[in-house]
Amino acid sequence: MEESFALVTVTEGIPNPWSFTFLPRGDVLITQRSGKLWRVEAASGRRSEVGGLPEIDAGGQGGLLDIVLHPGYSSNGWIYMSHVVSSSGGSSTAVSRARLDGNRLTDLERVFTADNAGSTTRHFGSRLVFDDEGYLYVSLGDRGESGRAQDLSDHAGTLLRLRDDGSIPGDNPYGAAFSYGHRNVQGMVFDPVSREVWAHEHGARGGDEVNIIKRGANYGWPRISYGRNYDGSRIGIGTAAPGMEQPLVYWDPSIAPSGMAVYTGDAFPSWKGDIFVGALAGQHLRRLVREGTRIVSQEVLLEKRVGRIRDVRQGPEGALCILTDERNGSLYRLEPPES
């Protein structure tokens, strides 16, 4: 069934926003990649800057990136952010947490710094997701150096699983790393249906993938891929190999996916349980209709209507919210039309 919706602008005019999260009373926090954090009041729509941020090494694809609340936020107040920091090897992806006191972060602490240093400013990841046992997953990328994704000697090209204090669970397969062979993961969710982490990643020319993240698994980059290098040459050894995971779906041509949400609200009944993915190059919101862990159909929404979509999350009252990229980034709410 096709759902009709109203598209409401929540706030606009933020340069390259990257992520957002809703506080319990409906205020929203929005990260700006260049290193700002914004709070938009639900009641007034007024936007103000939040101070007390962690160190941020902004440039290229790096800066202040994801933001999520701890699952126990209502009692512990922790807000988690991923951000790029200067490191001896260039720059690395880090995770910090802090509490919010009005418009100021307090109790700031860096809980983890990934060992993914590199001198490029590309492929930092990074999304943050808590699962239902309280483990924190941190997506990363290959730092634009594809050979690092099959090499477990550092974190480039891996996806991490941590305790909420940044320590490493004893049952991880490879230290902090939980899976590997990833090119650049900019969308990740914990799926309450399968109780597993789902993620998508950018391919090169073609070959964007959606995967279920499994302990110890190898997602194949750059040994296997459904895409090609930008010069048209073949990548690795083909599209499949034993011991390497196949995606649930792939996109060729690339849509350049960013942001991911599982819709669990009641406002759009026919969307319940579906996966939503933002598209940068594709400039649309993509709905993946699933049965269990199979993607059975796809729908393209908002094509070329709002531009490049960087993030998608569910908001209060079952609204679906999207954040657009570019100089004049905006947060929109999709809600049922007034009857």
Add this chain to the structure above:
Amino acid sequence: MEESFALVTVTEGIPNPWSFTFLPRGDVLITQRSGKLWRVEAASGRRSEVGGLPEIDAGGQGGLLDIVLHPGYSSNGWIYMSHVVSSSGGSSTAVSRARLDGNRLTDLERVFTADNAGSTTRHFGSRLVFDDEGYLYVSLGDRGESGRAQDLSDHAGTLLRLRDDGSIPGDNPYGAAFSYGHRNVQGMVFDPVSREVWAHEHGARGGDEVNIIKRGANYGWPRISYGRNYDGSRIGIGTAAPGMEQPLVYWDPSIAPSGMAVYTGDAFPSWKGDIFVGALAGQHLRRLVREGTRIVSQEVLLEKRVGRIRDVRQGPEGALCILTDERNGSLYRLEPPES
């Protein structure tokens, strides 16, 4: 490192034995496919028949198959068996449990009957494995009708996950079924390292596979396979497809795998954590050396020395035990040579 070992015969002369399990004091129970259960005393080596078995429809590949102890055996005494029963559609795979009183099963109850009825006597599965949360996995096969493995409308070609009383956990993806696209799974373990269920399955001509079993996943048979049909024609659409799992390793030519164990003992230090697989057609014991969830090398042991191997389990004191098939089936213990 190559381990040397002594090969000790525990008992011999059982026609087509299928599985075995050790009781806490070292006695061993051995199933005979045609419908007998044997108890061999650890101290004397004396073998006696156990009475009070469940219904068994023996014939072809069907009969009394796997046997395992409940993880809480020491307090609850439950022994689980898989066995083939007559059903309105021909024959089906069932799971029963009972307690053992001397040489007699008591408190016998059938906890589950799979909806995999068919008129062939092929591809019933069936191994039984408990995971560390107490869920019971039951492997099945496609009943020799390959089209059924991609069809979730019945249990043929699926792998089941149950509670210990045979009821269906609410978080299963497809009713009793946990994964699908399986041809015939005759080896399965719970791997304590990855905390996941590993299984192997028979290919057709080539294409035997080892897989990690994931919630909701599709293992591809007969849409994808590394094997060919017995007439040499191609199977399905090739070796890989999005949404279908790739094996960790495959064997072409087929070894016809049966039985599987993770070695956790101290008697053979260099085997610790390795996976052992029996081979019927291959007539050997195969050691899979793994790092986390990767198979990094393989070793063939006992090639053509004891015949077709139906099952492999770890025994008391870190011995590795194998059960051979055919008219004169035997149980052997591999133990360190006397120094």
